[in-house]
Amino acid sequence: MNTKNKIILIVISMISIMFIFITADMIYNFRKYGIQSIDDKAQAVAKTIEHSLTSQMVSGVIDDRELFLSQLKDIPNIDRIWLSRGQKVIAMYGEGFNNEIPKDDIDIEVLKTGKEKKVVKDNLFSESTYRITIPYNATSTGKIDCISCHTNAKENDTLGAISIEMSIDESKQFGIKTVIDTMLIALALMAAITLLLNFIISPFLSLFDSIKKVMNKAQKGDYSYRIKNSKGREAKDVSLWVNGLLEKLETTLEDIDSKISIFLSENQKVTDKDHLINVKHTVDRLSEVYKFRKTIEYDETIEDVYKRLAQVIKTKLKIEDFNFFEANTVTNEISTVYVNNQIRCNILETGCRADRTNTIIDSTQFKNVCPSCESCEDMNYFCIPYSISNELDLIISIYTKNHSQMLKVREMIPYIQDYVDATKTVLISKKLMLILEINAQTDPLTGLKNRKYLDDVIPKIESQSKRTNISYGILLLDIDYFKMVNDTYGHDIGDNAIKIVAQTLNESIRESDIDIRYGGEEFMLLLYNCDEKYIQKIAEKIRVDFSKKEIPTGGKTTIFKTMSIGVSMYPSDAQSITDCIKYADLALYKAKNSGRNQVVRFENSLLKNQDHT
Numbered sequence: 001m002n003t004k005n006k007i008i009l010i011v012i013s014m015i016s017i018m019f020i021f022i023t024a025d026m027i028y029n030f031r032k033y034g035i036q037s038i039d040d041k042a043q044a045v046a047k048t049i050e051h052s053l054t055s056q057m058v059s060g061v062i063d064d065r066e067l068f069l070s071q072l073k074d075i076p077n078i079d080r081i082w083l084s085r086g087q088k089v090i091a092m093y094g095e096g097f098n099n100e101i102p103k104d105d106i107d108i109e110v111l112k113t114g115k116e117k118k119v120v121k122d123n124l125f126s127e128s129t130y131r132i133t134i135p136y137n138a139t140s141t142g143k144i145d146c147i148s149c150h151t152n153a154k155e156n157d158t159l160g161a162i163s164i165e166m167s168i169d170e171s172k173q174f175g176i177k178t179v180i181d182t183m184l185i186a187l188a189l190m191a192a193i194t195l196l197l198n199f200i201i202s203p204f205l206s207l208f209d210s211i212k213k214v215m216n217k218a219q220k221g222d223y224s225y226r227i228k229n230s231k232g233r234e235a236k237d238v239s240l241w242v243n244g245l246l247e248k249l250e251t252t253l254e255d256i257d258s259k260i261s262i263f264l265s266e267n268q269k270v271t272d273k274d275h276l277i278n279v280k281h282t283v284d285r286l287s288e289v290y291k292f293r294k295t296i297e298y299d300e301t302i303e304d305v306y307k308r309l310a311q312v313i314k315t316k317l318k319i320e321d322f323n324f325f326e327a328n329t330v331t332n333e334i335s336t337v338y339v340n341n342q343i344r345c346n347i348l349e350t351g352c353r354a355d356r357t358n359t360i361i362d363s364t365q366f367k368n369v370c371p372s373c374e375s376c377e378d379m380n381y382f383c384i385p386y387s388i389s390n391e392l393d394l395i396i397s398i399y400t401k402n403h404s405q406m407l408k409v410r411e412m413i414p415y416i417q418d419y420v421d422a423t424k425t426v427l428i429s430k431k432l433m434l435i436l437e438i439n440a441q442t443d444p445l446t447g448l449k450n451r452k453y454l455d456d457v458i459p460k461i462e463s464q465s466k467r468t469n470i471s472y473g474i475l476l477l478d479i480d481y482f483k484m485v486n487d488t489y490g491h492d493i494g495d496n497a498i499k500i501v502a503q504t505l506n507e508s509i510r511e512s513d514i515d516i517r518y519g520g521e522e523f524m525l526l527l528y529n530c531d532e533k534y535i536q537k538i539a540e541k542i543r544v545d546f547s548k549k550e551i552p553t554g555g556k557t558t559i560f561k562t563m564s565i566g567v568s569m570y571p572s573d574a575q576s577i578t579d580c581i582k583y584a585d586l587a588l589y590k591a592k593n594s595g596r597n598q599v600v601r602f603e604n605s606l607l608k609n610q611d612h613t
Helices: 003-059 062-072 087-093 105-113 169-200 202-219 233-263 275-297 302-315 353-357 371-376 403-440 451-468 482-489 491-508 532-547 577-593 605-612
Strands: 078-085 117-121 129-137 158-167 322-328 334-339 380-389 392-400 472-479 514-519 522-528 563-570 599-601
Touching: 003 078, 003 129, 003 158, 003 169, 078 087, 078 105, 087 158, 105 117, 105 129, 105 158, 202 233, 275 302, 275 403, 302 322, 302 334, 302 403, 353 380, 353 392, 371 380, 380 403, 392 403, 451 514, 451 577, 472 482, 472 491, 472 532, 472 577, 482 491, 491 514, 491 522, 491 532, 522 532, 522 577, 532 563, 532 599, 563 577, 577 599, 577 605
Parallel strands: 563 599
Antiparallel strands: 078 158, 117 129, 129 158, 322 334, 322 392, 380 392, 472 522, 472 563, 514 522
């Protein structure tokens, strides 16, 4: 039922209910008024009869009362009048003319109780009557002393009663006519109101129904419905405004939905038929990914970026058992970059099927599909390869214990794709920065660290040494008579000698030690956590090993070279590494001047010699 019919029905129902109440009230009041009027008339007639009979009794003409009573019947609407004598009157004067004894139970009751009684017989389609029976009670007060004549009676004894029966049809007919007239007026009023509603508000109600239907469709995500067939100028204006707004909304949402969805992985696009819901979900996803990307851009290291990605997988996607691996597509080397639980497959030894085939490996599709995961028979696993750059792939391995978890992970793959896509540029940028930093701190000829690296690392070493009370041995090494090599054999052969020095250093030191090309044919070693005995041992070993290395000259012959080494200790020799390097340089100078091919430990006397010089 449309709104217009509902309103008309409500108005008619309200008028009908009001009419019913008004009619009931009118019927009640008309009946009450009619009965009250008849009652007043009956009371007047009864009093008239009472006074007339009393007067006749006093005048001695009581025997003529029958004529008097018969004349009263000619009064309009009075059907019957009769008298009933009480027992005490009958005892003194007999039953009277026409047997004036009680005619029915009502007469008996009134004579007995001395109280008047009214009876209304109300019939809708037949005669309706009103009867009243009024008692005459004895009294010795007033103008007439009843007890003086009725000596056997006492005060307030009922001497008799008069009954009057009257028709109330005239009052009933008047009430029925009034009710019918009222009904006709009400029907005319309802018809007029219906016509008025239909004429004045029908266009607006029709418009409202149309808007309701259109909004109902829009609520369900369908913005294609429009308001049609509007009547009235105002209704047409409103329909044009609403239709225009819906047209813009539909076009804009479709445009936004189609454009921003390209920023999410294909399987991640929301397919709700409501474009507004699609846009909201897409914007939410883009916002989360954007915040993630802005966060990792400020992370200092690649390890921090991987930790952030792992945190997203754990907290947002609720995945607990997974690992990250990097695969170099040029060298086919695979390295572990993040382990959340434990490494469950032999990917580092046997390689990765996902990376080799560039496809997702799903153990639920084919059991034991990957040879590297033979030890994972009691678990399901996903291995997902992501291309980060031309030379780097990221492999995410996910493990689950049951099928329901696997279904959940399969649904989360597009989410992971979005976050990995956001991570790509940051990883590439940080790796490029790392390469640039390494190149800036690495000697291109030998692959050793250079002076720039030394300048950057000195503050860290000093801070660490003060915090942990660790000593560093500092060695300055210089090839003896190196200029002669360049002058005799050329700079290429000199470069070969320098490379052999670097090789000798790498063969002699630990991973915690640092080897640096200090400049030209001069090298430096920073030996981590060592003592006097160890630093002398390493220095001698390097000196001897290098002296035994053959240096090719480009022909059939080879040459041998020696080196001089100056040694100092930090922080026992000085409170700064820079000063210790200067002291090692003084020791190297002494080794050069005292015969070369030897190791000289710094002593304070070298400072005095320097001052003297």
